[in-house]
Amino acid sequence: MIEAHELTKVFRMRADTRPGLWGAVRGLFSAETTEVRALDGVSFTVPAGERTAYLGVNGAGKSTTIKILAGVLTPGSGHCRVDGREPRADRNAHARAIGVVFGHRTQLWWDLPVTESFRILARLHDLPPALAEANRLLFDELLDLGEIADRPVRTLSLGQRMRAEIAAALFHAPRVLLLDEPTIGLDLLLKDAVHELVNRVARERGTTVLLTSHDVADISAICERVVVVDAGRVVHTGYLHELLRRAPTRTVRLEYAGDVDPAAFAHHIRLELGDPVTVTPAGRRRVTVQGPPELVTPQRVLAAVTGLVAVTDLVAPEPTLGEVLRALYVAPQPARGGR
Amino acid sequence: MRVLARGYGALLGAGWRTALTYRGALLLTALTTAFSLVIQLAVWQAVYANQREIADYDVSTMTTYLLAGNLLAVLLSNRVDDTLAGDIYRGDHITGMLRPIGFLGTHAAVALPYLAVRLLLVVAPLLVCAAGAFTLAAPGLAGLAWFVPAALLATTLGILLNLLVGLVGFVTTSTWGVRYLKGTVVAFCSGQLVPLELMPDATRRVLECLPFTAMVATPVRLLIGRLEGTAAWQAVGVQLLWTALGLLACGAAWRAALRRGEVNGG
Known part of the structure; x- marks a missing residue:
């Protein structure tokens, strides 16, 4: 279980980044600092065994939260508990309870072969040999680690290294898994493999998963719940299927038979459905109707065209997670101070 | 405790293999040290051309002092500051903080095999070569017996100093300047290049109050018999004191770094 309560974090940075040579010289004599409020009272809970996506645009505060939960950053105020433990209270016990992937950093030993890193991790975590062997077989089956096992980590491609990183995070069978952009650099097949591995581990071992990713496929494939953060504040919490229902627009595509003037036909539909619905002729005898979900339903569109044309096809695709998130990210949030 | 011991054992093994990865760097270290030593000895040979002793140092004792001091300095360079500051x-x-083992202890543990490799592949061969090439003042048994623990304490101080220098990175981000300064200060203030007895009294008195003396001058003076009996005990006691202070300073610096809590690179 993960609990975050009113977490804040403010970073102070030197404001010596003026451009040009003169700016650099002035920076030598300036002690001016600026504050960046990365977290502004973040609260959320991830129940034990649940897989939750922690989403937001770049700079929203996702990675800062993950680092606080991992125990590598101290919050300015607020507190959190991961697997029933304050991350900083007993760092070694916390490290044994969690597995973390930071997509652009390595926790493997740069100059040593991958197998050697796993051998060291097994000893650091005091892993029973049977569990270490079972994990090795599982990772080899799903992530195909065998082909890179004897190569020093520094010689691996990004994709190969990420496979090893994910396996390293799961190797000691952690009860909580924190994944920060875990599929960076992976191709589609390997992404699928990672999704399968995380889901299998979560299902079989009851692992709690918190995932940050900009890849909609990761979120859809792994998570059942979402927490959306923007400008350091949680702006949405709920199940993924509920979030999909929050789509701000709905689309209905209509194909018809009959000779009507496309522009007049579109105008007619728009008048019937009302503002702010848009109707766009899309090729021969086809229109796309877009607007708020309460105005644009298949039934209303059908009713609007009945008597004018014979409808030959009507499609109302479900909104994608990408569309919903895009709308959520650009929606204005309540004003707050200081960022 | 057993788990921690196993963990540190694993890290020592990893450090040993990593230290042996870049053997070319070890060869260059040996060549650089040898070159520096030859230059220093040539200068002192010229100084001794017209006199037998300087501050009770004859030419063979001075040669022994410089050889021991420079080889000890090889063991003060442990890369801890370099790797920690780089991280x-x-x-x-x-990522180091995500492991169930002490963060600073991990860096210190990785330094030990690195130093062992330097001892075997740089210090030992240079010592053998120097013994064949120069006239040395043979140290007594007592001097050797004092030298071993004093050299171990000096090496420990080197690790602690480098941990502190690496941790400065939390404040300065880049530690290049600090590390350069540290290298220069240690070389001049530890007595590695010139015995403290040859320095002006006021300078010597100041330097003897600093920890750098404990890193080179103390073990080498013990080796050549300059410190004996009570003076030897006192000198090693001062080394122990600096080691304890170094441990406390590292702990305090690490706790301050955690409170500051910033991570470069997102």
């Missing part, structure tokens, strides 16, 4: 600069130190 902090890139923000990669956070």
Whole structure:
């Protein structure tokens, strides 16, 4: 279980980044600092065994939260508990309870072969040999680690290294898994493999998963719940299927038979459905109707065209997670101070 | 405790293999040290051309002092400051913090095999070569017996000093300047290049109050018999004191770094 309560974090940075040579010289004599409020009272809970996506645009505060939960950053105020433990209270016990992937950093030993890193991790975590062997077989089956096992980590491609990183995070069978952009650099097949591995581990071992990713496929494939953060504040919490229902627009595509003037036909539909619905002729005898979900339903569109044309096809695709998130990210949030 | 011991054992093994990865760097270290030593000895040979002794140092004792001091300095260079500062600069130190083992202890543990490799592949061959090439003042048994623990304490101080220098990265981000300064200060203030007895009294008195003396001058003076009996005990006691202070300073610096809590690179 993960609990975050009113977490804040403010970073102070030197404001010596003026451009040009003169700016650099002035920076030598300036002690001016600026504050960046990365977290502004973040609260959320991830129940034990649940897989939750922690989403937001770049700079929203996702990675800062993950680092606080991992125990590598101290919050300015607020507190959190991961697997029933304050991350900083007993760092070694916390490290044994969690597995973390930071997509652009390595926790493997740069100059040593991958197998050697796993051998060291097994000893650091005091892993029973049977569990270490079972994990090795599982990772080899799903992530195909065998082909890179004897190569020093520094010689691996990004994709190969990420496979090893994910396996390293799961190797000691952690009860909580924190994944920060875990599929960076992976191709589609390997992404699928990672999704399968995380889901299998979560299902079989009851692992709690918190995932940050900009890849909609990761979120859809792994998570059942979402927490959306923007400008350091949680702006949405709920199940993924509920979030999909929050789509701000709905689309209905209509194909018809009959000779009507496309522009007049579109105008007619728009008048019937009302503002702010848009109707766009899309090729021969086809229109796309877009607007708020309460105005644009298949039934209303059908009713609007009945008597004018014979409808030959009507499609109302479900909104994608990408569309919903895009709308959520650009929606204005309540004003707050200081960022 | 058993788990921690196994963990540190694993890290020592990893450090040993990593230290042997870049053998070319070891060869260059040996050549650089040898070159520097030859230059220093040539200068002192010229100084001794017209006199037998300087501050009770004859030419063979001075040669022994410089050889021991320079070889000990090889063991003060343990890369802890380099790796720690680099990790902090890139923000990669956070992956070390995710391991169930002490963060600073990990860096110190990795330094031990690195120093062992330097002892075997740089110090020992240079010592053998120097013994064949120069006239040395043979140290007594008592001097050797004092030298071993004093050299171990000096090496420990080197690790602690480098941990502190690396941790400065949390404040300065880049530690290049600090590390350069540290190298220069240690070389001049530890007595590695010139015995403290040859320095002006006021300078010597100040330097003897600093920890750098305990890193080279103390073990080498013990080796050549300059410190005996009570003076030897006192000198090693001062080394122990600096080691304890170094441990406390590292702990305090690490706690301050955690409170500051910033990670470069997102």
